[in-house]
Amino acid sequence: MVSRKVDLRSDTVTKPTESMRAAMAMAEVDDDVLGYDPTALELEEEMAKIMGKEEGLFVPSGTMGNLISVLVHCETRGSEVIVGDNSHIHILENGGIATIGGVHPRTVKNKDDGTMDIDLIEAAIRNPKGQLFFPTTRLICLENTHANSGGKCLSVEYIDEVGELAKKYDLKLHIDGARIFNASIALGVPVDRLVQAADSILVCLSKGLGAPVGSIIVGSKDFIAKVVI
Numbered sequence: 730m731v732s733r734k735v736d737l738r739s740d741t742v743t744k745p746t747e748s749m750r751a752a753m754a755m756a757e758v759d760d761d762v763l764g765y766d767p768t769a770l771e772l773e774e775e776m777a778k779i780m781g782k783e784e785g786l787f788v789p790s791g792t793m794g795n796l797i798s799v800l801v802h803c804e805t806r807g808s809e810v811i812v813g814d815n816s817h818i819h820i821l822e823n824g825g826i827a828t829i830g831g832v833h834p835r836t837v838k839n840k841d842d843g844t845m846d847i848d849l850i851e852a853a854i855r856n857p858k859g860q861l862f863f864p865t866t867r868l869i870c871l872e873n874t875h876a877n878s879g880g881k882c883l884s885v886e887y888i889d890e891v892g893e894l895a896k897k898y899d900l901k902l903h904i905d906g907a908r909i910f911n912a913s914i915a916l917g918v919p920v921d922r923l924v925q926a927a928d929s930i931l932v933c934l935s936k937g938l939g940a941p942v943g944s945i946i947v948g949s950k951d952f953i954a955k956v957v958i
């Protein structure tokens with residue numbers, strides 16, 4: 730009888746396969762800070778292409794990727810970001826957007842399916858006329874799949890609708906897509922279509938993909954240029 734152990738503690742415990750280890754050992758490397766590392770560049774370009782965005786950037790962790798994405802979109806002081814009250818960014822990232830970035834989080838209730846009611850998001854957007862007292866809303870964050878809702882997938886229709894709302898108020902849309910490929914496969918929607926409405930997306934290489942650490946953020950050329958600086 731064949732017995733095989735399946736480790737279900739977390740999808741972060743996946744390990745590199747033999748061929749991945751061999752590819753890492755054989756990889757051509759150079760200075761990534763100076764922009765010459767061909768392997769890092771290939772990984773970033775490939776991910777951007779898959780996501781239908783202009784450029785990508787490898788970062789050591791998903792938490793860092795979400796943090797710098799939020800900070801770039803909220804570069805002006807007194808900025809506010811709309812996040813789900815049960816989102817990874819709000820619950821599990823040490824409050825970094827506030828403590829490190831000085832960005833004020835405005836929470837909207839996450840429903841059991843990981844979405845936030847569109848009307849409640851709209852109601853949470855600050856009226857610019859109150860800017861003497863109010864922070865300025867700059868960004869909406871979604872999470873797909875939604876971890877604290879048991880990995881529920883946000884539909885492309887819902888994301889498009891939030892994207893329309895963001896456009897209407899001149900806001901950016903960031904997707905914490907740590908497991909966006911899971912959502913793409915479960916929904917049967919190509920990943921570039923699923924994230925079409927987003928200005929930036931974070932994807933983790935450390936979740937179920939065999940890499941021990943690492944994430945990539947993708948977005949426009951302009952966005953990635955600001956992230957690097």
Ligand SMILES: *Cc1c(COP(=O)(O)O)cnc(C)c1O
Binds near residue numbers: 791793795933935936
């Ligand atoms: C794991 C995870 C992150 C953060 O990734 P780290 O690499 O652990 O910092 C962000 N968002 C979601 C939804 C996650 O599951």
